[in-house]
Amino acid sequence: MRHLPILLLAVLAAGCAADALDDDGEVAGDDRDFSGQESPGEGKADGAVDPNVTALTTKYGLRPRRYTGLFNDSNDAETRFTTALPAIVDAINERTAAHGDAFRVTAEEVATNFITEGGYYLLDMNFTDSQPGNVIDGFLYLGTDTIVTRASQVNPWLSDDLRRLIADPAHRLTNVNEKGENTTTIYVDTIEQGVELNAAMFAWSRSLFEKDVEAMHKTWASVAPEARFFWTTIYFNAGSGFAKPQLQAHGVDYWKTKWTRGDDPAQFSRYARYNALWRTSSWEYMTRTPATPAQGMAQN
16 A cells, blocks of 8 residues: 655645635635645755746745656656656647637646646656555545536546546545545546546636636636636636636736735645645746746647
């Protein structure tokens, strides 16, 4: 049996799928947080200050989490992740176009969402394939807690392989969330399937955001890349029932409102905007650094 890191156990014990809160402390919806994690190689041996970290911390009020150490092929999980990522992004974008949506996703977005939803631990533990009694659980590692109930909505972005897994009762897992409610997700057989499933739900979340933007009489082209990622991660984590009213109340440019209450996951990890801002900061760091996946891909 693979032993989970102490950090993951602590996050789960605290309710990593806890209710998200808005800045007034009001309960939002289901939210998953892994903000305590750090990237392998987070520090600099020479002690030099990374100007991108400084700039992004100033921009968002929260420092980016740097995940460059997960792209150096130091184990099989990293190699398989980085190898599969471009094809998965291309497939998701092809399905998005077929669905008639204006948006696209980038490798940096998909990678950041996968890593921050729990994929970090798969990569860090070199966990590549499910084995009897030790599986790649969508609840623990992918942020796909609701995939079974949402399957019909996510269907346009699913491959036949993923549809088969979702429909297979043998692949279903029941977890108890922080409310004491049963949730049904699935486990995947491989890390590649995990990246793809996470990406499919990310694209579905973005499609909901796009529709809500259009309902506000705005075009997708008018939405800044930062806003696209910020809001997509809120829709993904807190659900559209929370995200849509927040979008209507605060506007598309809410990402520009910096976080000023301290970068403390223990205190703020249930706040939807806190989670979205540190993830957006981390995503932008990935776009600024050269050792990131598929640089130069089409904009989202």
